[in-house]
Amino acid sequence: MSDQHASSLPPPLHSPLPRVVIIGAGYAGSHAAVAASRSGKVEVVVVDHDGRHGFLARMAGVAAGRLRTSDARAPLRELIGADIEVVHGRVVRIDDEAGTVPLDDATLLHADAVVVSAGSGSPAGSVPGSDRYAATLHTPDDALALRRRLARTDRLVIVGAGATGVQLAAEVAAARPGIEVRLVEIAGRLLPAEPRRLGDDVMTALLQVGVHLHLSTEVARVDRRGVVLGDGRRFDGTVVWAGGWRADATELLPTAPTQDGRAIVTSDLRVSGLRRVLAAGDIAAHRDIIGRLLPMSAQIASQAGATAGHNAAALATGQSTRPARLVELGRIIDLGDRGVGRVGPIPIGWGPTSRLVPLLHLGVDLRHLWQLGGVAVALAHVPTRGGAQATPPMRTPLRAVS
Numbered sequence: 001m002s003d004q005h006a007s008s009l010p011p012p013l014h015s016p017l018p019r020v021v022i023i024g025a026g027y028a029g030s031h032a033a034v035a036a037s038r039s040g041k042v043e044v045v046v047v048d049h050d051g052r053h054g055f056l057a058r059m060a061g062v063a064a065g066r067l068r069t070s071d072a073r074a075p076l077r078e079l080i081g082a083d084i085e086v087v088h089g090r091v092v093r094i095d096d097e098a099g100t101v102p103l104d105d106a107t108l109l110h111a112d113a114v115v116v117s118a119g120s121g122s123p124a125g126s127v128p129g130s131d132r133y134a135a136t137l138h139t140p141d142d143a144l145a146l147r148r149r150l151a152r153t154d155r156l157v158i159v160g161a162g163a164t165g166v167q168l169a170a171e172v173a174a175a176r177p178g179i180e181v182r183l184v185e186i187a188g189r190l191l192p193a194e195p196r197r198l199g200d201d202v203m204t205a206l207l208q209v210g211v212h213l214h215l216s217t218e219v220a221r222v223d224r225r226g227v228v229l230g231d232g233r234r235f236d237g238t239v240v241w242a243g244g245w246r247a248d249a250t251e252l253l254p255t256a257p258t259q260d261g262r263a264i265v266t267s268d269l270r271v272s273g274l275r276r277v278l279a280a281g282d283i284a285a286h287r288d289i290i291g292r293l294l295p296m297s298a299q300i301a302s303q304a305g306a307t308a309g310h311n312a313a314a315l316a317t318g319q320s321t322r323p324a325r326l327v328e329l330g331r332i333i334d335l336g337d338r339g340v341g342r343v344g345p346i347p348i349g350w351g352p353t354s355r356l357v358p359l360l361h362l363g364v365d366l367r368h369l370w371q372l373g374g375v376a377v378a379l380a381h382v383p384t385r386g387g388a389q390a391t392p393p394m395r396t397p398l399r400a401v402s
């Protein structure tokens with residue numbers, strides 16, 4: 001907890017300016033903080049229980065050893081301006097009426113406007129034993145713990161073939177040629193929430209690096225040894241429960257209307273029905289300019305965070321807000337040293353262009369960091385290689401089994 005905010009704070013304590021409180025130092029929260037601060041008219045306080053910004057899109061690379069452990073996260077303070085206050089603490093609830101944000105250590109922060117950007121959570125626990133025995137990959141701590149476990153195992157069972165599951169499978173198979181990697185998915189194809197073509201490209205890539213695919217396969221139980229399938233078979237090894245991330249906005253905003261756990265927001269990102277609370281990132285049900293629900297992603301969280309920060313400063317100072325114009329620019333699935341996806345409508349399949357994907361991802365990372373803190377910050381936090389073998393050995397393609 002920062003000394004400057006270590007007790008119950010009447011408004012305003014250190015600054016005569018109205019205060020914007022931002023909850024969460026992830027993609028949405030960091031951009032919200034910088035945007036609010038740029039208005040020059042508000043005091044900005046970011047509350048995060050860790051105080052560090054997690055680079056979640058790098059987690060599979062960190063877990064597999066392709067990226068360094070230091071690439072998992074960075075102190076938020078290193079990424080944003082010195083005039084933004086960073087408070088270590090966990091917010092328990094937001095009181096919109098009173099304009100207060102209570103933390104779990106009994107600190108009460110006054111707020112003229114609040115941006116909720118607390119992200120989404122891990123779904124482990126949906127199958128007996130998964131919360132006890134399966135690792136997950138949703139935070140930097142998860143990635144670092146999994147990296148240690150992977151160093152001691154020669155069999156990995158990944159449950160869930162969404163983006164996290166396929167990325168982890170590809171990264172581990174590429175970085176650890178000797179390891180047996182199984183990917184188990186209840187749907188009949190990879191990336192079930194994405195267009196079929198993307199899933200097919202990923203399947204080609206995974207088969208090439210020797211990942212065993214088990215589609216239309218249900219996991220009934222996880223135990224100390226591995227997973228037990230619906231048909232009674234078992235796969236032994238270290239189990240990772242991957243994907244199905246879910247937000248629950250009502251934890252912090254009990255009265256907020258939600259869609260699949262995400263807060264419903266107006267076009268200027270205010271939480272419907274609340275006066276001074278905005279939401280951005282995974283925790284909000286964002287829509288694009290023609291009203292389509294957008295997936296939870298770092299690029300949407302960053303865009304929404306910037307607008308929410310600007311609008312929070314406007315609300316706190318009695319200015320007009322502006323509508324969010326959120327655009328999904330593309331989709332990239334990193335698969336070790338290569339990847340697939342699309343840029344706008346242009347697909348990137350598992351051909352020669354797949355080698356461009358790491359470069360694209362580097363560009364996305366640099367842009368994110370540069371927008372927060374300029375060139376020096378971008379260069380200081382470029383991801384670096386972690387020393388593990390990165391080039392996948394070519395193997396005889398296996399068959400997908402169901």
Ligand SMILES: Cc1cc2nc3c(=O)[nH]c(=O)nc-3n(C[C@H](O)[C@H](O)[C@H](O)COP(=O)(O)OP(=O)(O)OC[C@H]3O[C@@H](n4cnc5c(N)ncnc54)[C@H](O)[C@@H]3O)c2cc1C
Pocket residue numbers: 023024025026027028029047048049050052053054056057058059060089090091092117118119120137138139163164280281282283296297298299300301332334
């Ligand atoms: C393994 C993995 C890989 C991914 N890969 C990609 C990718 O390649 N491309 C892409 O676009 N997206 C990717 N995503 C999704 C992307 O990372 C998320 O959509 C994005 O992080 C959402 O940003 P956010 O700011 O809403 O939440 P987060 O980045 O999760 O940040 C939330 C922050 O809030 C803090 N917090 C939570 N609750 C509280 C509380 N009560 N009090 C205080 N602080 C709190 C947390 O500590 C955290 O710092 C990936 C996600 C995962 C898990």
